[in-house]
Amino acid sequence: MAKYPAKGVIVKYAATATPTTEVTNKAEVGFEDGERELIPSTTHENTTVKTYLDSGLRDTFAVMLRLLLDPADTIHELMRSHHSAGTLGYLTLVLPDAGAAQWAGSGYITSYQIEGMTPEGELAVRIRFKYTSVETFTA
Amino acid sequence: MDAPTITVKITRKLVETGPHRGTKGQQLTVPEDVGRHWIALKAAVEVKAGK
Numbered sequence: 001m002a003k004y005p006a007k008g009v010i011v012k013y014a015a016t017a018t019p020t021t022e023v024t025n026k027a028e029v030g031f032e033d034g035e036r037e038l039i040p041s042t043t044h045e046n047t048t049v050k051t052y053l054d055s056g057l058r059d060t061f062a063v064m065l066r067l068l069l070d071p072a073d074t075i076h077e078l079m080r081s082h083h084s085a086g087t088l089g090y091l092t093l094v095l096p097d098a099g100a101a102q103w104a105g106s107g108y109i110t111s112y113q114i115e116g117m118t119p120e121g122e123l124a125v126r127i128r129f130k131y132t133s134v135e136t137f138t139a
Numbered sequence: 140m141d142a143p144t145i146t147v148k149i150t151r152k153l154v155e156t157g158p159h160r161g162t163k164g165q166q167l168t169v170p171e172d173v174g175r176h177w178i179a180l181k182a183a184v185e186v187k188a189g190k
Contacts, residue, residue, distance in 0.1 A: 018179040099152060104180055136173075138182045139153035 008096030011065065013075055013129075015082070017106070019090050023065065023075050027124060030064035031093060031103070060131040061103065062110075063093055069114065069125040079127055083109035091129050105135035145174035147183035154182035 009029050012019040036059070038052035070076055082089045092104040111128040146168045149161035154177050159169045161177075166186055169177075177183035 017176070102180075104176075134157040136154065136156040136176055136180060136182075138151050138155075138180055 004095075004097045006096065010092075010094040010096075011063065012092040012094070013079060014090050015078065015087065017090050018104070019092055021075055023067065023079075024073065025068040025070060025076075026065060027068055028064070028066035029093070031061060032064060033059050033062040033130070035059045060105075060107070060133065061135055062107075062131065063091055063129045065127040065129070067125050067127065069123045076125075079109055080112060083112040083127070088132075089129070091131075099139050101137070101139045103135045103137050105131040105133060107131040107133075143171040144168045145171045146186040146188075147174045147177055148186050149177075149183050151182040154180070 006029075009026070011023040011026060011029060012021060013023050014021055036057075037055060039055050040050065041053045042050040067076060071080075079089070081087070086108060088106055088108060090104070090106045092102055094100050094102040107130045109127055110130045111126070113126045115124055115126055117123065146166065147161070148166045149163055152163050154161050156173050156176065159173050161167055161169075161183065174183065174185070178185060
């Protein structure tokens with residue numbers, strides 16, 4: 001049984017460090033990447049199972065957002081312009097658990113896709129933010 | 140020359156930036172950029188020398 005609902009997750013974005021302004025109209029928020037690739041170390045001496053070594057490096061995380069787009073919203077427009085110009089931004093993701101665990105760091109908006117736009121659909125944008133250096137986790 | 144460091148006291152349950160990790164109440168010396176980031180996140184306070 002779930003311990004916490006996902007509802008209530010907070011995303012803050014700004015052009016300067018330690019953002020305080022929330023990204024509004026969030027329909028979906030995802031947190032991905034951070035892949036830790038392993039070095040295969042299987043040899044002829046292995047009998048039943050392959051072996052791997054930790055390389056000591058992992059990828060940085062990325063945050064996926066699906067927003068009900070409001071082009072007049074200050075932060076929505078900031079994100080569009082940052083993607084367009086390749087400007088470094090700062091993003092903080094706060095989980096809705098009791099301790100409000102969060103990841104904070106800087107990076108770039110690597111994709112900005114307005115999806116669908118059907119006559120009966122909503123105006124929504126998918127944004128991908130990729131941290132470019134180590135994130136700070138706080139619990 | 141050694142990189143500048145800062146001594147901080149952790150105020151959140153846990154804060155972690157790469158290899159630097161602190162738990163509540165712990166006092167530790169970390170690179171200045173990491174420490175300043177923690178202070179900005181309200182996860183730590185600076186410990187002044189002599190206190």
